[in-house]
Amino acid sequence: MYKKENLGKLRKMNRHAPEVMKAFWAFNEAAMAEGAIPVKYKELIAVAVAHTTQCPYCIDAHAAGARKAGATDAELVEAAMVAAALRAGGAVTHATHMMDE
Numbered sequence: 001m002y003k004k005e006n007l008g009k010l011r012k013m014n015r016h017a018p019e020v021m022k023a024f025w026a027f028n029e030a031a032m033a034e035g036a037i038p039v040k041y042k043e044l045i046a047v048a049v050a051h052t053t054q055c056p057y058c059i060d061a062h063a064a065g066a067r068k069a070g071a072t073d074a075e076l077v078e079a080a081m082v083a084a085a086l087r088a089g090g091a092v093t094h095a096t097h098m099m100d101e
Contacts, residue, residue, distance in 0.1 A: 002056045002057070004057075004060070006057075007057060032046070032065070038069075039065075039069045040066060040069035040070050040071055043062050043065040043066035043068075043069050043071060044066050044071055044075060044076070044079045045079075046058065046062035046065070046066075047059065047062045047063055047066055047076060047079045047080065047083075048079040048080065048082050048083040048086075049083070050062055051079075051080050051083035051084070052083045052086065052087055063076055066079075
């Protein structure tokens with residue numbers, strides 16, 4: 001299902017819903033801009049979130065963005081492992097709901 005060339009279809013979406021897409025791109029740009037959190041850290045956060053949402057497009061884009069901002073492979077792997085730990089933790093804590101009192 002994942003085809004990197006599908007990202008080219010974003011232009012078509014921009015044409016069909018220009019105001020909404022313009023707002024999305026502006027929001028995305030603002031969210032990822034340098035601020036109280038440096039861009040490198042924002043990109044690493046995005047990598048972790050992309051792993052939890054399992055979006056290969058986001059993983060690719062934000063891993064590239066993180067590398068561009070100076071992230072190392074070790075930092076990228078740690079971000080992915082933080083995501084994995086949180087996903088596992090969610091399963092563990094949800095398991096408490098099935099336990100008898």
